[in-house]
Amino acid sequence: MLMISDLVVRYPKSGENALDHVNLSLHKGEFVCVLGKSGAGKSTFIRSINRLQVPTSGRVTFDGTNLTTLSEGKMRRIRSDMVMIFQHFNLIPRMTVFQNTLTGAFGKRPPYKNLLGLFSEKEKQRGLQALQEVGLEKHIHKRVEALSGGQKQRVGIARALLQDPKLLLGDEPVASLDPSTSRRIFELLKSIHEEHELLSIINVHDVNLAKEFATRIIAFRDGKLLFDGKPEEVDDRMFADIYQ
């Protein structure tokens, strides 16, 4: 489903590659957690997949389409199959839970409808259903700025569901949350992943969360792919290698 071939990212004025000749093949149904110490390249990797970060060289192929050479218009269409969950939620603070959730449908609608904020009954029904899935149906009319961090991330996930994605990307989605809330968010992500048969690729700092939820773990060190394997293969020695 997703092929990463010889991917290199070098930021301007940097003497080193943030991602250094990475090769990976990732499949539908995999819940991939990405590990690595700060600066290892995790975020650059996630952002290169949906071309928020343009690769310096190499290739990202999604469902048979080479994204690296795609025009911005075609990329926008492909991006509507990909969704990103962010550390700081990226919600619109003054809008309600319901309004924020409905913006998830924007990528698949004509722009004038988005400008006018017109939503069909079917879209509204889908919004409500997504909020039920994340357990926020009682809060639909609250402004998101009044919510806790965990609730905000649930809105982020409901919004993602409205997009009906095939690929879920998470750039440190629990880094701003306490340990028990983080665990609940991972439980939710995993159940949504299974329910909607996604490929999920999620950066996480907490190795225990990765080991508990991932079906596959990859780890970067200095931009290079250091590990690619099963969660139980991340033993103390590998842990030390990743975080040395």
Ligand SMILES: Nc1ncnc2c1ncn2[C@@H]1O[C@H](COP(=O)(O)OP(=O)(O)OP(=O)(O)O)[C@@H](O)[C@H]1O
């Ligand atoms: N916009 C940028 N301009 C220049 N260098 C950058 C930029 N973004 C990241 N880098 C550098 O690229 C390397 C990889 O950064 P990246 O953010 O991908 O790491 P990370 O593993 O996600 O780190 P963290 O866990 O701290 O978020 C680092 O050396 C970082 O300093």
